[in-house]
């Protein structure tokens with residue numbers, strides 16, 4: 001197992017981690033995991049070829065950390081909070097007994113949030129696990145939303161199906177956040193999909209016949225799953241996203257959003273964890 005810190009794209013510091021099973025890359029900018037690949041497998045994560053790599057800018061792909069709010073609530077200037085815009089610190093790398101490695105990053109208190117430090121643990125092995133820890137060292141309860149905005153790589157968006165959300169209520173962001181219920185056992189994509197599934201703690205699976213794999217997302221302390229694909233019109237409108245890149249990604253985001261938002265008592269901590277496990281599926285490509 002090895003770890004090196006290099007100047008990545010845009011000259012931003014990037015941590016490269018090698019284990020006997022896999023490789024990973026983490027930018028300190030936003031503590032964004034931009035790459036995870038099990039040896040002999042396709043990369044797990046999508047990263048736009050047009051992403052910005054500049055201080056203060058969100059990276060388009062990988063696992064952006066959304067905190068302390070999701071979307072753009074009234075009175076908030078930036079979409080999805082500021083954690084993904086900040087330069088985090090690398091605290092260290094810990095080996096675990098089974099040969100995997102855990103990188104620990106932190107965002108000490110920021111100007112906006114005195115005495116609410118963040119820690120982030122990225123465990124690289126046969127699977128990828130990320131865990132965001134928020135601690136309330138302030139003198140009052142702290143209300144926030146958190147979300148791991150994960151871009152999964154797919155072979156062809158029109159060929160995949162997402163399971164695990166049947167029967168779950170969701171807010172449809174493409175229909176003025178109207179509340180609906182998921183009727184389908186398998187969610188498929190032939191248009192923009194932007195759905196905030198609420199009060200759901202089930203595992204979600206992305207079945208990909210082109211990459212011949214299933215990616216399973218399991219979580220701890222996540223009550224919300226967001227499923228997003230921008231489709232072609234929104235893809236064309238995003239400057240940091242290629243017009244055709246919508247075909248090769250789907251966001252499966254895990255966190256606590258909207259009515260699932262968190263009220264953290266003084267002295268308490270909130271831990272949000274997601275694990276990404278891929279298995280080969282022998283479905284024809």
Ligand code: TA6
Nearest residue numbers: 058071079080173194226228251
């Ligand atoms: O993934 C859900 C979502 O809120 C979408 O509505 C879309 O805006 C996406 O996040 C990306 O947001 P960003 O601020 O990264 O462009």
